[in-house]
Amino acid sequence: MIPYTIDRRADTAVSNTTLAFWLFLASEVMLFGALFSAYALLRASAPAWPSGPATLNLPLGITNTIVLFAMTSIAWRARSGSAGRAVSMLGLSSIFGLAFLGIKAFEYSGEIRAGVVPATNTFLAIYFTLTGLHAIHVAGGLVANAWVMAGRAGSAMLLNRVRLISIYWIFVDVIWVIIFVVLYV
């Protein structure tokens, strides 16, 4: 059995949890990579491709980008300092995460009311698929934030979890930036 330890191994130079987390992120990259491949297929084979800014709500997309960056920045700052500070910073970043989901839900509702649904065209199908999966990842990250904050882990273990979650939020940011560039801009 692999022991749960936060000590760095001499051979891998990282802890077991960190290594497992990077493996998880590699699988996530493949998941989104497959969807971006589907996007490339649809876009390159489409006779006409709708304009992102004309179809989607660009101001809301920009707002969500800023909110997500702010959230990740706060989560990243939670890495340094005491366990108490880390928990409060993580709580603050979770508020920004909830704001991101709220804005996304508002954007979705406006689009659906306007008849802009996945069945309209392939652009919107891949838009709802990519942004929906990304929103699920944000929601999953918020659950992980809550788990870390509510957990009774010791100070060192808690800070290790915060470090890993901040890496996850960076990943979520990078995926959002790619989505934003290929769909909204």
Next chain:
Amino acid sequence: MKRLIAVLVAVAFVEPALFACPVCFQLDDNATTHGIRAAVTVLLAVTTVVLGAFGVFVTRFAARERSLKFEVQSSKF
């Protein structure tokens, strides 16, 4: 093993059909073909990055293991 790899490389260079992607080989040059090519390229790029990261990790892992073995051996004397 080295001989087998050399034979495979030689066959790959001799037989041009082996260069063909099995998905889009002999497809008409239309929009669907372009789409498939773009999709395959994106997926190959993503896979290359992930496998490259694995490769770097394994290489560093092996180097660290060698240096640790050396440290253990030198500490015995």
